[in-house]
Amino acid sequence: MADGWTDQKRRTLINFLVYCPKGTVFLKTVDVSDVSKTARLLYQLFREVVLYVGVENIVHMVTDNAANYVAVGRLLMEEFPSIFWSPCTAHCINLILQDIGKLQSVCCVVKHVYGITKYIYNHCYPLYLMRKFTGGKEILRPAPTRFATNFIALQSILAYKDELRAMVTFRKWVSSAYAKDIKGKKFVESVLDSLFWEECAVIVRMSEPLVRVLRLVDGDDRPSMGYLYDAIHHAKEEMMRRFQKRKSRVKPFIDIINNRWDGQFCRSLYATAFWLNPRFQYDANIMDKHMSTISGLLDVLEKYAHGNLPLQSKITGEMKFFRNAEHDFDQASAINNRTLMPPESLWAFSLPAGQNSVEFDAFDMLGQPWRLKISVRNEGKYPKPWISGQWGIYVLQKRLRQGDRVTLTMHDQENGANNYRIIAERKHFGFWYSIDQ
Structure with a gap:
């Protein structure tokens, strides 16, 4: 894994880490402040790491989604055919939310929320009243460059809709100086705007399944790769189910997800992880819905074996044991752990919008x-x-x-x-x- 970042001295650094069954291990940091981060230079840097770790020890490389890193991924897979490359899943989900955030309807609502929260947190008395009415709870504020935060902020303010409206009709607020100045009146008008709250509820209901996917892949408790394929499809199905009678509203959201999913995610790799996840493999209803994943699995196994016929034959045999739950796969411990829910997948529980x-x-x-x-x-x-x-x-x-x-x-x-x-x-x-x- 490669993680680029800028430290407090404004140096551009790239951290290289290795994930293995025993956890994540830090490998090294490279300072690339003095060079142009072209695809060719990054390729040489990544190639050194691959050779140091050993091609035979590497299955998958993950970087961010910038164009130069995408080019590096292609070059590495050309030289080392058995290695897979894909962009960071959390980054891709964030980009989906960024694209959704550019929709005019979403922009208007986020701007409206920003105006409400900015007024509250810039004035002492409104902030005191807000905390009084919310029982000491805070309202998350939108952030211009943190796309997921904007949608979580919409969920946050929607949860306190009634408290905010009660606050601006509270007699002490009405009699205060804040309620009489221009900014205060605009704030009250924004809070009492019924159309805004309706639109906010719609966007929260559409975006909440996707935010849940981000929380799943951004968790540190356990690898989420085996759950992403199902999570993405489940999120789309849930969004369409919530708006069965208003398909035109949800269509732009679905199109954005599909464009990113088809263009940036390594679907075969995630389809394979899905197929190899006992949580799904032994559930006939789920597997019947995603029979096409076997194609992605075969593509991945063929690439991994890379012409090694004995290895390919051995893998095929293991697949049969796994699929039919034979040998070690039919032991009680294996069966009991099939549906074990990872800690971070508590987010799989469908929370009602605004709750x-x-x-x-x-x-x-x-x-x-x-x-x-x-x-x-x-x-x-x-x-x-x-x-x-x-x-x-x-x-x-x-x-x-x-x-x-x-x-x-x-x-x-x-x-x-x-x-x-x-x-x-x-x-x-x-x-x-x-x-x-």
């Missing part, structure tokens, strides 16, 4: 339902999910202690609904045992 929580019933091994609640905190660059509801009672009844493992899994049903299960386990002599048994 920051969702409730559901999860059944334990004894068949007892537990009413759980996934909520999104409103602090930090990217709010993190947390779990509540009957969670505290669950912990007490199961007598959980430090070191125990709790697994929450989600299962798709034929009627399209989701069924959730929760399993608590404790480790004895190197093996995990269910606490319910």
Whole structure:
């Protein structure tokens, strides 16, 4: 992986990192401040790294999406046919949000939100009242160069729509000097603008599935590559489902996603990761919808084997074992972990537009339902999910202690609904045992 950045001394640096099963390892930093970062120069730099690590040890290289890095990726794949290159997924999702942010309807709403938040945070008394009405919570402000932040800011302000409107009709506000000056009147007019709130709700409902994908790929807990293919398709399906009767509204959003997905994502690589993810492979309903992924898988395996017929034959045999759940793939531990939900995929829970929580019933091994609640905190660059509801009672009844493992899994049903299960386990002599048994 290559990560370009500029330090406090305005030096242009490129960090090289290696990801392996044991984690991410820092390799080296190169100062390229004194040279023009042409594709040819970067290619020589990357080539040195490839040869140092060893071509046989590299499967995939990731850089940002700039044109010179794209050219480098092509040159590397030409010289080293077994290596895959793709741009940073989080960067690509950010570019999708940037393109969406250029739509006139979105620009107007973001500008409107910026005007409201700028007035609040530039004046002490309005800021005091806002915090009073929101219970001490902050409203995230749009940022001109941080595209995802703008859409998260729309979600933030929409969540406090009623509080803001109550604030500007509050008698102490109405009688204050702020309510009587020109800027204050404009602020009140903006907050009470019904058309703005309607349009804000529409954009939040359309963009929220995509923001959820960004949170998934931008998480540090676990690799999300095996979930991206499904997440992108699920996001598009959800956007179209939300606007079945207003397809013209969602079409520009879908077109932007498709253009980036087709032009910049290495779809075969993500299709392969999807196919090799047990979470999806053993769910017939999901695999039937994405049968075309087998084509991407074969393309990737052929490129990886690169004419090595014995290796290609061995891989094909392993694919059959995996697909048919034979040998080690049919062991109890492998089966139980098929639907294991990564920590960051708590974002997979569909949150209603403008809300920051969702409730559901999860059944334990004894068949007892537990009413759980996934909520999104409103602090930090990217709010993190947390779990509540009957969670505290669950912990007490199961007598959980430090070191125990709790697994929450989600299962798709034929009627399209989701069924959730929760399993608590404790480790004895190197093996995990269910606490319910």
